[in-house]
Amino acid sequence: MCLDNLNYFFKNFYIDRKKDKTFIDLHLHTTYSDGFISGKSLAHFLKDKNYLIAVTDHNAIGGNIFLRKLGVNVVPGIELGCCDGFELLVYFASEDDMIYFYKGYVEPNKNKIRMAKTTKDIEYYLRALENFKCYKSIPHIAGIAQKNFIKNKDYIYNVIGRVDAIEIHNHALPKSRNLIAQKIQEKYNLEITFGSDSHFMNEIKTFYEYFNEIENRKNLINDYFQKMKLLSGLGQKHLIYGLKKTFEK
Numbered sequence: 001m002c003l004d005n006l007n008y009f010f011k012n013f014y015i016d017r018k019k020d021k022t023f024i025d026l027h028l029h030t031t032y033s034d035g036f037i038s039g040k041s042l043a044h045f046l047k048d049k050n051y052l053i054a055v056t057d058h059n060a061i062g063g064n065i066f067l068r069k070l071g072v073n074v075v076p077g078i079e080l081g082c083c084d085g086f087e088l089l090v091y092f093a094s095e096d097d098m099i100y101f102y103k104g105y106v107e108p109n110k111n112k113i114r115m116a117k118t119t120k121d122i123e124y125y126l127r128a129l130e131n132f133k134c135y136k137s138i139p140h141i142a143g144i145a146q147k148n149f150i151k152n153k154d155y156i157y158n159v160i161g162r163v164d165a166i167e168i169h170n171h172a173l174p175k176s177r178n179l180i181a182q183k184i185q186e187k188y189n190l191e192i193t194f195g196s197d198s199h200f201m202n203e204i205k206t207f208y209e210y211f212n213e214i215e216n217r218k219n220l221i222n223d224y225f226q227k228m229k230l231l232s233g234l235g236q237k238h239l240i241y242g243l244k245k246t247f248e249k
Helices: 008-013 039-046 062-069 095-109 122-129 156-160 175-187 201-248
Strands: 022-028 050-055 077-081 087-092 134-138 165-170 191-195
Touching (some): 008 050, 039 050, 039 062, 050 062, 062 095, 087 122
Parallel strands (some): 022 050, 165 191
Antiparallel strands (some): 087 134
């Protein structure tokens, strides 16, 4: 999981402060939906970090807009909730597009009782999104209970064929569930997203440490192979040099 694994769509939102550690999270929730993460606390957390984040509140965009007002270069996004419980992460190329979509297709169709649902199905939204420059990813595809779309949504494979990516790591899920998501992503040759699915600041901090632990481990492995390659090359040179001198004698 790193910036290089993501589609170029996200690169314009990456803030590089030339720091050692990076925070990338494309799925989190603020106080504007069911989260307890305030915009100010998130902005404070990011102030000394390289970062790429998307606030994806349930059928809400206020938190996303507020972060941008605080100077955070957040990916315009939303987690769409459909009438049957299906959810879809949608990232927009601009805040204007996000607002236009929300005002036209989400706000008029909100479920007055269930915040994470609308009165429309996924087919309605997939058709509407064809008119927008956006990037679509299926979250927690092998999640728990009703969020296990592979088991309880018989139209899931139709949706898979109409999205850009699958969320291969949702930090709120067990490793076994994320491995299933990764296998599906590989099988259908889709791109990836990943995120914490955080609702509390401590979850963001936990994911931040996990993310950097994974990245550091990758860097160590890459450094190891680079050194082995270098040593191997030096060994070959010394061997060739020795053979050359032997034949010269």
